[in-house]
Amino acid sequence: GQQVMQIPQYQHVQEGEDFTTYCNSSTTLSNIQWYKQRPGGHPVFLIQLVKSGEVKKQKRLTFQFGEAKKNSSLHITATQTTDVGTYFCAGPNKRANNLFFGTGTRLTVIP
Amino acid sequence: NAGVTQTPKFQVLKTGQSMTLQCAQDMNHNSMYWYRQDPGMGLRLIYYSASEGTTDKGEVPNGYNVSRLNKREFSLRLESAAPSQTSVYFCASGGLAANTGELFFGEGSRLTVL
Numbered sequence: 001g002q003q004v005m006q007i008p009q010y011q012h013v014q015e016g017e018d019f020t021t022y023c024n025s026s027t028t029l030s031n032i033q034w035y036k037q038r039p040g041g042h043p044v045f046l047i048q049l050v051k052s053g054e055v056k057k058q059k060r061l062t063f064q065f066g067e068a069k070k071n072s073s074l075h076i077t078a079t080q081t082t083d084v085g086t087y088f089c090a091g092p093n094k095r096a097n098n099l100f101f102g103t104g105t106r107l108t109v110i111p
Numbered sequence: 112n113a114g115v116t117q118t119p120k121f122q123v124l125k126t127g128q129s130m131t132l133q134c135a136q137d138m139n140h141n142s143m144y145w146y147r148q149d150p151g152m153g154l155r156l157i158y159y160s161a162s163e164g165t166t167d168k169g170e171v172p173n174g175y176n177v178s179r180l181n182k183r184e185f186s187l188r189l190e191s192a193a194p195s196q197t198s199v200y201f202c203a204s205g206g207l208a209a210n211t212g213e214l215f216f217g218e219g220s221r222l223t224v225l
Contacts (some may be wrong), residue, residue, distance in 0.1 A: 009151070029119060033213065042201060043154070045213035098169055099214060101154040109195075 001062035006102035012095035014110050019076040025103055030092055032065055032072045033099070038085040046074075081107045114135055117202050124192045124224045132187040132220050133203030142205045143185035144169075144214065145177060147198040154201065160185055174197035192224045 003026045013019050018039055023032065031050045035043040047056055049065035049072065056063045062075045085102040093100060115136045124130055138141065141162045142220075146154040156169030160179040169189050175198060177187045189196060203214040 028206040035214075042216040042218050043214075044216070048213065090154075098143075098156050098159065103151060 004100045004102040005091060006105050008105055009103065010108070012108045012110060013079050015081060015093050016064075016078050018106060019079050019083070019107055021074050021087050021089075023072045023074075023102050025091050025100075027069045027094070028067075028069050032069075033090045034063060034072075034074055035088045035090060035101075036085050037088065038103070041085075043088060063090050064109075079107070081111055083107060084109050115202055115204055115215050115217035117200075117220050120218065120224050122220065124189075126193060126224060127187065128192050129190050130192065130222075131189075132200055132202070132222075134186065134217060136202075136204040137182045137183065137213070138204060139182070139203040140215075143179065144203040144205070145175075145185070145187045148200045148201060148202060148219075149198050149204065157187065157200075170215065185210070187206070188214060189222075192222075194223065194224045197224045198222060200206065 005024050007022050031048055032111050033048045034046040036046055037043045052069050053067045054065040060077045064073045074087055076083055078096045086106045088104045089102040118133045144158040144159040147157055148154050155171050156177050157171055158166055158169055158177040160166045163179055165183045166177050166179055178186045199219050201219050202217040205212055205214045
């Protein structure tokens with residue numbers, strides 16, 4: 001069945017360091033979405049990528065969608081304590097009636 | 112706008128008891144979803160409803176039932192709770208289909224089954 005894997009599972013960084021999480025799908029995706037979940041909170045949508053090779057930026061966050069549309073990455077430049085949380089990628093199944101979530105990367109930022 | 116509202120936020124059940132989680136959205140979305148979140152396993156879809164009057168199974172539907180009462184409300188029922196159903200449950204709503212737009216999540220319902 002369709003699987004969406006993320007690495008690493010956990011990441012501890014010093015404040016100011018960069019952070020990257022990688023997402024890999026077992027199947028080609030029509031699009032990929034990224035969500036952030038703060039500790040004790042609920043997932044909040046960050047962005048959706050649709051085109052092969054697409055790169056989008058949101059301030060210090062850079063999102064990429066692979067050429068083959070099977071992988072994606074989220075890069076945070078100069079992390080801040082407000083970046084703490086778990087980052088999930090998610091991709092739709094072929095029937096487009098479900099969004100498969102990756103296992104998430106939990107980011108801890110040490111002040 | 113409240114967005115997606117779930118109740119209750121916390122619940123403790125004994126094995127075999129039943130309960131219903133309520134969810135309502137005020138964004139006029141067609142699609143609504145119930146996910147469960149367990150440590151190290153991300154979010155897994157239990158049931159979804161693509162439109163009022165329709166429901167379909169997701170990845171992990173066993174032990175659950177759902178009702179799409181109207182366009183706004185989508186409830187999740189545990190008929191006979193089991194310890195394996197201890198989890199955090201999230202209701203979500205979205206546009207026409209999951210692949211065309213973001214999902215909006217409720218704040219979650221933390222369920223413990225003893």
